[in-house]
Structure formats: structure tokens, C-alpha cells
Amino acid sequence: MFGSPSMxxxxxxxxxxxxxxxxxxxxxxxxxxxxALSAGSLPATGSIGYALFYNxxxxxxxxx
Numbered sequence: 001m002f003g004s005p006s007m008x009x010x011x012x013x014x015x016x017x018x019x020x021x022x023x024x025x026x027x028x029x030x031x032x033x034x035x036a037l038s039a040g041s042l043p044a045t046g047s048i049g050y051a052l053f054y055n056x057x058x059x060x061x062x063x064x
Contacts, residue, residue: 011051018043 005013022040026033051057 007055008051008057011047014047015044018047 018040019037022036023033025031025040026036029036
């Protein structure tokens with residue numbers, strides 16, 4: 001039924017996971033939510049950069 005996840009699925013999951021872990025870190029520790037989400041946005045931004053520049057999407061159908 002479900003195959004292995006594709007690279008775009010993994011990129012989207014890594015963005016959500018980094019933000020979720022940052023939010024949980026703010027709840028568990030005394031770090032403010034703004035600070036934790038700011039720290040969590042760094043790996044999320046890295047995932048977006050990877051998806052856009054290192055492994056960019058490819059147009060299907062021959063037109064770029």
C-alpha cells in the first residue's frame with residue numbers, strides 16, 4: 001500500500017520534525033518558545049536549502 005518515502009517527502013518531514021523537536025524542547029526546558037523555535041529553524045532552513053539548491057526539483061514533461 002505505502003511505498004518508501006520520496007526525497008521531497010523526507011525533506012518536508014525533516015522540516016516538521018525539527019520544528020516539533022524545538023517546540024518540545026521549549027516545553028520540557030526553561031528555554032523560551034521564541035528561542036527554541038529560532039534554534040529549530042536552523043536545521044529546517046538547511047533542509048530547504050538542500051531541497052532547492054543541492055537536489056532541486058526536476059520538471060517532468062520536458063519543459064523547464
